[in-house]
Amino acid sequence: MCTVLFMKTEAGFLLGKNNDNFFSEGILFTNRRGIIKSALIMPPCNPLQWKVKYGSLSFSQCGKELPVGGMNEAGLVVEQTTLPDTKYPEYRGGAGVGELQSIQYLLDTCVDVQEAIRYIENTEICQPTWPIHYVIADASGNMAVIEYIQRERKIFTGKNIAAKVVTNSRYDKANALYLQNNSDIRCENEYEYNSLQRFYKAADILNSTEYFDISSAFMYLEQLERIDTVWNIIYDPQNLNIYFRTKDSVEIKNVNLREIDFGEKSQPLLFPLSYPIEGNINCKFMKYSREKNSELINKFFKNELVASVMGITIPDELLEYLASYPELMEEANQYH
Template sequence: MKKLVCVLMLAAAFSIERTTACTTFFLEKSGQMAFGKNYDWMTGTGSINTNLRGLAKSSLRLDDGKILKWVSKYGSTTFNQYGKEFPNGGMNEKGLVVELMWLSESQYPKKDDRPGLSVLQWIQYQLDNNATVDEVLATDKTVRITSTGTPQHYLVADSKGAVATIELLGGKMVVHRNDKLPYAALANSTYEESINAMKNKRTNDNSLDRFSNACTMLQQYKQAKTTKPLVDYSFDILNKVAQPGFTKWSIVYDLTNKKIFFKTSNRPQQKIVAMNAFDYACSSQARSYNLNRDDKGDISKRFVSFNIEENKKMVKKAFKESEGLNIKDELQDAVGEFAEGVKCG
C-alpha cells in the first residue's frame, strides 16, 4: 500500500506538463451559496460515491508517518477517479465542501509527531470528520498532509458561508480567509500571486487568466441586479474558465440546499444529485454512479450499490487513459481494492 501514494503522484506529475489543472470558486448572494469546480485532466473516467458515517478507517501506510485511525462522523458524496476513499473532492451531509487543484509551489511539512495523510485521502478525512471550515483548519495541529510529488492546494467552504484557501508553502499551512480573501476563487497559482497579478493587471498566464475571469464574474454577480439563479450563473463562470480538451467535469455544489449539479465533457447534459436522497447510515449500502452515463436531470435514484469489482475496473480505465503512464497491475489493484477493507466501526 505504501506504493499507492507513488502511483497517484506519477499520475499527477505526468499530467501537469500538458494542462494546468482546475479552477474553483465560492459564490454567495441573498443567503444562497454555491461552490464551483472545473476538473481539468487527461481523462474524465470516474464515479460519484456515497460514503457512510460510522465507518472505521485508517490512513495509508506511508514511509514518513504514523498510521491515523478514525470513525467517520458524517456521510458524504464524492467525485472519485483513482478509487473510492481517494476523492478529488466532494460535499458532506453538513454542507462542507473540499476541492483540490494543482500548485507547483507546494512544499509539504517534514516528518513530525503528526500522522500523515496523502493529498486525496486528506479530503475524505475532512469530509468524514468536520462540518465547518474552522474544524478543517484546526486539524493542522494533529494531522499533516504528506506527499513527495503531488503539489496541491485546496478551497474549502461550509454551509455557514465560511470559505478559505489552504496552501502548503515552506512546509507550513498557509490560509487565506475573511479579510485576507477578497475573492473566493483559486486556480493553479498561489493565492497571493493571483491577487497581486489581478491588482497589477498582469494576467498573461493561463492560471492567472482563469483566476481573474472567475473573480470578475463573482464581483459582477454580487453587484448586479440579476435574477439569474446562483447555480446557472456558476455554470456561466465555469464555461468562461473552461480549458477546451482538458475540462472533463464541471461541478456546482449547492451548499444551501445540499444538492450537486454537474456536467461532463462527453455527456454535457446537466445532472443533479440530491444529498437527502441517500441513507448515509453505516447499516445501509454505499451507492455509486458512473460519471459518464447518458442521463440528465435528477439522477439520485440511478445510483447503484457500490461494487468493488466495478471500482477496480474504473481505476484501471482511468490509468489506461492517462496517456504515457505504465503502472503495474498489482498497484492498480491496490488502489481499486482499498475500499474493500473499510467496514462499520
C-alpha cells in the same frame, strides 16, 4: 489545472468548479457514517485513523477513498486544484494521510471550515503524489484556502480572501496582483500565465455579477473552461444539492444529500459520471462494486498521459490493493 469560485445567490452561495484534466472518466461515491478508517499510506509513516461522523458524496478519478472533491451532509465542501508551487512539509512522525485522502478525511469528520482547519493543522500530508492546494467552504458561507509553500502550511480565511477564486497559482500572489488592479500579466511560463488569466477573469465575473443561480453559474463556468475541461460541478451547501455535467455526458445532473441513506448499515453506492441521464439522479445510483472501482483505477493509472504527467508506473499488485482497500476497511470494521 482547474478553477474554483465562490458565487453569491439571493439566499446564500454556490461553489463552482471546472475540473481540467485530460482524463474525463470518474465516479460519484457515497460514504456512510460510522466506519473506522485508516489512512492509505505505507511504512514508515504512521497512518491517521478516524471514525466517520458525516455521510458524504465524493468525486473520484482514481478510486474510492481518493477523491478530488466532494460535500458532506453537514454542507461542508472540500475541493482542490493543482498548485505546482506546492512543497509539503517533511514528515515528522505524526499521524499521516495522503493529499487526496485528506479530502475524504475532512468530509468524514468536519462540520464547518473552522473545524476542518483545526483538524488539518493536526495531521501531516504523507507520501504525496501530486501538488495541490485546498478550497474549503461550509453551509454558513465561510471559506478557506490551504496551501503548502516552502514546506509551510499557509491558511487564508476571512479578510485575507479578497477575490474568492482559486486557480493554479499561489493564492497570496494571485490575490495581491488582482488587488493591485494590474492587468499586465507577466509570467515565466505559459502554465502560470493561463492560471492568472483565469483568476482575473473569474474575479471580474464575481465583481460584475450581484447574484448567481444554477443556470448562470454553469454559464460562467463555461466561460472559464480550458480545452481540457472535463467536468463542471456546482455545490449548493445550504440546500445540500450538487449539480454537475461532464464532457462525455453534457446533460445537467443533480443529487440531493438529504435523499441518500448514509446510515451505518446503508449500502455503499456509486454513480458513473458519464452515465447519459438528465436531472435528478438520486434513484439512479448503483450498488458499489469492487469491479467498478478497479475498472476506474486501472483506466486512470494506466492512461498513458496520466502516467507520463505523474512520472510513475504503479505495479498491478498495488492497483489491486487500491481497488480492494474499501472492502478491507469494511472487513476490519467487523472486528471493532
